[in-house]
Amino acid sequence: MDVLLAILSQFGLYGLLTVGIATVFAALRVVNLAHCDFAMIGAYAAATLIGFPFGWRVVLVLGATIPLLVVIERVLLRRSRADGLGSMLVTWGVGMALRQLAEVSFGATPRSVTAPVDGSVTVFGASGPAYRLVCSLIAVAVIGLVLLAAHRTRWGLTLRAVADNPSMAGLLGTDPNRLRTTAFVAGGLLAVLAGALYSPTLAVSPTMGFSLLVPVFFALLFSRPGSLATAALAALGVSALAVLLRTRLSDVVADALFYVVVFGIAAARSRPSIRRFFSWSRRFAVGSARSPR
Amino acid sequence: MVPSFRRRVCALSALILFSATGCAGAAISGSGDADTGGPLKIGVIVPLTGPVGQSGTALRQGFELGVAKVNDAGGIGGKQVEFVVADDAGDPANSTQLARRLIQQDKVSVLFGTITGDTADAVTKVSDDHRIPFFTAILGDPERCSAYQWRFGESTRQLLTPMLPWLLQQHGARVAIVGSDYNYPHLYAGLAKELTQAGGGTVVAEEYSPLGQTDWQPVITRLKAANPDVLLSMVVGADAIAFSQQAQQFGLLTPELGFEGAPLDADYHPALSALTTGRRHAVRWADGMPDPASRRFVADYRAKYQWNQPIPEVAGNAYFGIQFVLAAAAKAGSDPVAINREVGSLRFDSPLGAGTHFAPENHILQADMSAVTISPDGYPVTAKFGPVADTVPREGC
Numbered sequence: 001m002d003v004l005l006a007i008l009s010q011f012g013l014y015g016l017l018t019v020g021i022a023t024v025f026a027a028l029r030v031v032n033l034a035h036c037d038f039a040m041i042g043a044y045a046a047a048t049l050i051g052f053p054f055g056w057r058v059v060l061v062l063g064a065t066i067p068l069l070v071v072i073e074r075v076l077l078r079r080s081r082a083d084g085l086g087s088m089l090v091t092w093g094v095g096m097a098l099r100q101l102a103e104v105s106f107g108a109t110p111r112s113v114t115a116p117v118d119g120s121v122t123v124f125g126a127s128g129p130a131y132r133l134v135c136s137l138i139a140v141a142v143i144g145l146v147l148l149a150a151h152r153t154r155w156g157l158t159l160r161a162v163a164d165n166p167s168m169a170g171l172l173g174t175d176p177n178r179l180r181t182t183a184f185v186a187g188g189l190l191a192v193l194a195g196a197l198y199s200p201t202l203a204v205s206p207t208m209g210f211s212l213l214v215p216v217f218f219a220l221l222f223s224r225p226g227s228l229a230t231a232a233l234a235a236l237g238v239s240a241l242a243v244l245l246r247t248r249l250s251d252v253v254a255d256a257l258f259y260v261v262v263f264g265i266a267a268a269r270s271r272p273s274i275r276r277f278f279s280w281s282r283r284f285a286v287g288s289a290r291s292p293r
Numbered sequence: 294m295v296p297s298f299r300r301r302v303c304a305l306s307a308l309i310l311f312s313a314t315g316c317a318g319a320a321i322s323g324s325g326d327a328d329t330g331g332p333l334k335i336g337v338i339v340p341l342t343g344p345v346g347q348s349g350t351a352l353r354q355g356f357e358l359g360v361a362k363v364n365d366a367g368g369i370g371g372k373q374v375e376f377v378v379a380d381d382a383g384d385p386a387n388s389t390q391l392a393r394r395l396i397q398q399d400k401v402s403v404l405f406g407t408i409t410g411d412t413a414d415a416v417t418k419v420s421d422d423h424r425i426p427f428f429t430a431i432l433g434d435p436e437r438c439s440a441y442q443w444r445f446g447e448s449t450r451q452l453l454t455p456m457l458p459w460l461l462q463q464h465g466a467r468v469a470i471v472g473s474d475y476n477y478p479h480l481y482a483g484l485a486k487e488l489t490q491a492g493g494g495t496v497v498a499e500e501y502s503p504l505g506q507t508d509w510q511p512v513i514t515r516l517k518a519a520n521p522d523v524l525l526s527m528v529v530g531a532d533a534i535a536f537s538q539q540a541q542q543f544g545l546l547t548p549e550l551g552f553e554g555a556p557l558d559a560d561y562h563p564a565l566s567a568l569t570t571g572r573r574h575a576v577r578w579a580d581g582m583p584d585p586a587s588r589r590f591v592a593d594y595r596a597k598y599q600w601n602q603p604i605p606e607v608a609g610n611a612y613f614g615i616q617f618v619l620a621a622a623a624k625a626g627s628d629p630v631a632i633n634r635e636v637g638s639l640r641f642d643s644p645l646g647a648g649t650h651f652a653p654e655n656h657i658l659q660a661d662m663s664a665v666t667i668s669p670d671g672y673p674v675t676a677k678f679g680p681v682a683d684t685v686p687r688e689g690c
């Protein structure tokens with residue numbers, strides 16, 4: 001049970017970040033390299049707005065970040081949209097600027113955030129910090145709501161249509177600029193929420209987003225473009241792999257083995273026979289989903 | 294569509310690798326005329342930016358006040374001491390380049406600074422090649438001794454020798470060690486094991502984790518299972534905060550558990566004071582030292598730099614360390630080899646101890662150690678250990 005709670009906690013963090021970056025990728029076709037730095041913004045808000053209750057700090061930073069995200073998408077990304085690699089480099093620059101701004105504003109010394117919920121809880125015989133469980137459950141609930149929105153709302157339908165074929169979606173009347181802005185804001189807010197929620201368990205520093213980048217990008221690599229559900233599943237897989245290896249082995253060995261396994265899976269997936277297998281599986285899945293109708 | 298996605302992820306991987314290899318720039322701040330017959334000139338190489346920028350800034354500020362104190366008293370040989378500050382951003386490649394530039398272009402007679410071990414090693418190679426003395430102020434032990442490198446920071450042996458017996462006596466004999474996975478924490482653990490066994494204790498757990506760890510639950514679970522009485526932590530940087538917080542949240546870090554190591558340093562006080570207040574910590578210098586020279590330094594530091602938090606130990610080591618160097622230069626003149634020779638034989642009185650001097654076997658400063666009891670406001674000294682020797686020979690001296 002300890003292991004399950006650890007996976008749940010890790011999935012809450014990686015899941016919010018991965019679903020956020022996958023949302024941005026679906027609409028903009030850009031890997032947002034500043035994504036985890038948005039989490040740093042959320043964490044610094046939790047660390048510095050100490051005059052407000054923790055919940056209000058989260059709400060305030062989410063509200064305050066929306067204009068920033070809109071400006072980044074409209075001013076910086078829209079101009080370079082024709083070139084995917086150019087846009088990616090722009091996001092790299094945005095990340096660097098955010099880190100430098102944080103260092104100038106708050107210094108390089110890491111900060112801590114007091115957890116809003118004290119004490120420990122016991123779940124099926126496994127005890128752990130109460131706040132860790134609370135923030136994990138909130139994160140999983142938010143991920144569930146985002147997936148629900150992606151599959152049960154008109155916005156989600158449009159997002160999936162643009163992800164699948166942006167030209168066709170545009171011809172059918174979708175306003176691509178509006179969708180890109182809303183997707184960038186929604187994805188960025190998920191990262192800000194992740195940083196703010198998990199700040200009491202992390203060290204808040206200008207470079208904290210960088211250490212979250214690697215697992216999130218691995219999860220993005222294993223997800224299907226445009227499918228937020230596979231992004232969440234990939235985040236769950238990466239979280240489970242990391243926790244299980246570190247539970248059984250020393251951290252140093254587990255860390256090395258984690259990369260071996262991840263690169264092994266990535267290499268295996270790129271083999272033509274395995275890619276064809278996945279492609280056929282998807283056709284059968286789509287076919288069986290359509291057959292009752 | 295999928296291949297395009299993969300191309301982007303591949304490009305991303307290349308960018309991450311590019312960043313990880315470190316391509317930070319460096320900048321020179323301040324300047325002075327290169328003049329071998331002029332006033333003594335010192336080159337200061339510190340990370341003013343990057344992950345250890347806060348420690349580098351503290352070192353620079355302590356150094357500046359130390360030089361100002363000597364200059365206010367008339368300087369060296371009737372001339373004001375000059376210095377040039379260079380930011381290496383904590384990158385050894387920058388440190389090497391800057392050390393060469395300071396020696397060859399700025400004609401400095403002495404090098405001072407660096408925070409991390411790899412940048413110190415990089416500068417040491419250059420200083421040895423050019424026969425320019427180089428002084429560090431941060432704690433720690435390089436693996437090798439060099440003819441032109443001298444260390445004002447406390448060694449691991451000086452740190453642990455007086456503190457570990459007290460921890461074993463007060464808390465119990467079962468010791469657990471946890472550290473970040475790089476050279477120094479392994480060296481720290483090796484000496485901790487030696488001293489624990491010598492003190493009748495047992496090391497019941499030893500854990501290392503790669504830098505950048507965000508989730509410490511598996512490590513903490515293993516440490517808890519070992520049921521330690523004392524926890525020695527050399528988890529550093531932002532990881533020290535995450536580990537200490539999670540150790541408390543998971544019930545490992547209780548008031549009954551003895552706790553010593555990097556997280557108790559003044560650098561982490563703003564983030565961890567709630568966890569470390571009331572704990573005892575071994576130091577060479579702390580801002581709560583009661584002697585007049587330390588109190589004057591603390592007052593000057595707070596006034597000049599508008600600093601309200603505890604002053605990092607490295608600032609005090611740099612302040613008193615540069616006064617030691619300048620006392621040697623007052624006798625030897627501005628010739629680097631003569632200064633190096635004089636530093637090796639000088640005995641200097643300061644709040645770091647009476648008659649402080651460098652051991653010829655390892656170039657480690659033989660000075661006093663103290664214990665502080667951490668308070669919400671700072672690091673008041675609550676016990677004096679007196680001189681703590683470390684004369685274990687190092688290869689190279």
